[in-house]
Amino acid sequence: MWMRIGNFLIxxxxxxxxxxxxxxxTLVIEYEGSRSGKAFAVPANYxxxxxxxLVSTSYERTWWRNFRTPHPAxxxxxxxRMPVLGTSFTKADQVVPLLKRYVQKIxxxxxYFGIALMDDGSPCREDLVHAxxxxxxxxxxxxQRAGGE
Numbered sequence: 235m236w237m238r239i240g241n242f243l244i245x246x247x248x249x250x251x252x253x254x255x256x257x258x259x260t261l262v263i264e265y266e267g268s269r270s271g272k273a274f275a276v277p278a279n280y281x282x283x284x285x286x287x288l289v290s291t292s293y294e295r296t297w298w299r300n301f302r303t304p305h306p307a308x309x310x311x312x313x314x315r316m317p318v319l320g321t322s323f324t325k326a327d328q329v330v331p332l333l334k335r336y337v338q339k340i341x342x343x344x345x346y347f348g349i350a351l352m353d354d355g356s357p358c359r360e361d362l363v364h365a366x367x368x369x370x371x372x373x374x375x376x377x378q379r380a381g382g383e
Contacts, residue, residue, distance in 0.1 A: 259340070261287065263374070265307035265320070268300045280311075281339035287311070287318070287374040288336045290347070298322040298370045309374055318374040330362050332371035337362075 263276045276297045281288045287309060291298050301307075301320040309318050323329055337344045337357045344351050347369065349361040 261289075262310040263289070263297070263307055263320070264310065264315075265297075265300055265305065268305060274300075279340075279343070281336045281343075283335055283339065283373075285376045287376075288332055288339075289372045289374065290333060290336055290343075291370050291372065292368060293370065298372050301372055306377075307374065317377040319377055320372055320374045322370050322372045324370050326363060326366040329366035329369055329371050332373065333357075333366060333369060334362055336371070 259279050260277055261280045263274075263278055265274055266272065267274060274297065278289045278291065299322070301322040304319045304321045307318050307320050308315050323332060333347070333349075334357055337347065337349055337351075338355075341351060341355065344357055347361075347365045349365055350358040352358060
């Protein structure tokens, strides 16, 4: 219950003019359930990679299952809504390189994932492989809006 209340409050802040206090590393994923058709809004930490957004989550969460195949969604990022196509990755050979890029973009996240950083700042390969067994990576690709916006 507390997690739902916390997610609700984070989502509320990220939709408000106060988003600046959190939106540097947190976004909101808005999507329709692939089976239920219900609308959902989930806050998540992210790393930007070009025009794409990388999100890491755990198997304990279930929202990522809606993106097993490419699925449309919207992201609220820094107060702006953008249409995206999300795809989740669960296999280690897919998760490891995405998680590596995530940690390279946000080195502070390495500790959270149990990944040591080498002297040159790169994530330890063995730790990435271990973390990939517990993590799912979701890539959100920004879609062009109708009319070239």
